[in-house]
Amino acid sequence: MAVPRFWREIPNRYNLIGTKCGNCNTVFFPPRSVCPKCRRMGKLEPYKLRGRGKIVSYCTVHVPADGFEDAVPYVLAIVELEEGPRITAQITDCNPDSVKIGDEVEVTFRQIREESQDGLIYYGYKFKPVSNPPSEG
């Protein structure tokens, strides 16, 4: 992919910045330019998400997309963030067999895929299981 296409999404991908509508308070990620509920009445501003949520669904990829060959098998999930929006992301630092719907996860920034022929290294968000609070005793 050409450098500008990659570069332009960096703030959103690296910092999990979406948009929030000042009219109806709905939070969007990925960012949108128009609020589908308020349309011309909407007022969208950048909004940083906390990066915590729950797994709504997941799957285990054995036949990868181009550039993901070394990651196989990898877990892909739809995560519902605390602020409302849903996001598609890889689940990392987990045993693929123990992932469940409803699991709590938090964001982590990682390399997303292998270096491409154009020399770009793709970084972005993945999610990992929320580390368990230390148990008492």
Place this chain on the structure above:
Amino acid sequence: MREVAIVGVGLTKFGELWETSLRQLIVEAGLRALEDCGVDGKEIDAMYVGNMSAGQFVRQEHISSLIADHAGLVPIPCTRVEAACASGGVALRQAFIAVASGIHDIVVAGGVEKMTDTLTGQTTGALATAADQEWEAYIGSTFPALYALMARRHMHEYGTTEEQMAEVAVKNHHNACLNPYAQYRREITVEDVLNSPPVTLPLKLLDCSPITDGGACVILAPADRAREFTDTPIIIKGTGQASDALSLHDRSTLTSLRAAVHAADEAYKMAGIGPKDIDLAEVHDCFTIAEIMAIEDLGFCKKGEGGKITEEGETALDGRIPINTSGGLKGKGHPVGATGIAQTVEIVTQLRGEAGKRQVSGAEIGLAHNIGGSGGTCVVHIFQRGD
């Protein structure tokens, strides 16, 4: 608005057709459709062709001109229509609108995809461009992955099983054995599906439709002229099309395609009938879970019972509501841009009573359900015998 009939149909063989090019596929399907109804090239007013991605699959864009040229139809207008895997169904709808409006009389609706001129990895990569490139594909998503996410959620909410999904593939392979145009004419078992290599779990290789070359065409005419061309005109009684978010994560549910529900509502309303009136349907089984969601979205069973009625044989050739008598995308093959037209060819063949060993007896009304991508577009058509 005028009533519109389908008077002719034509298909190529579906499969890995190493010796046949894109232009040959669509011309062959068109010639068969014209032969089928005795329409002369001079009588054709316009053409709409569904094609997802000749640009990626054979590095050829502007195929509208190419097709009009090679079909010998210059200078009639030819329009290429793109809506990912729903391109064919949307082309049919555009052709319908052209005839119903009175702008054109005799119109060809076609679909074509040449998918085996690229290597398999490139072909699946090209298909993945029907998903959101920035927020789905970027992080390693593929098409099987998107449907696997729907499947896992459907299993979670409704108790749908991998065995029930496998039953879809088993049934569709059985039907394909009875269809001379189909890519896979061999029976498979539930065990074969469950033991096939993992693609994206819970989906295995035999849960997925194949990569296919193929072309399909139908000829539309105003219903009051249909008898000039055929004794068994098939009337397009209803059409519906709807959109949804491109990305799966932006949809209100993972276990139903809302675009399919909206498109079906519109088509049923226009036809003045409901799901109970449908005798058979071709639905978009790009993955086995997609057929289960389709029969629920179309109202053939309650939400969540698609797996159960499949397992109980209600969707088999001799069942209550036969689904994918052609073999579906799974057994017949899935040349993406041609699929919506090929579904129409199957319904017309059935309603004419010409489906041979896979004929559904007494079929009067049929439905075709065609999905683009993971559900961002859906188009539904309802057809009825015109006599």
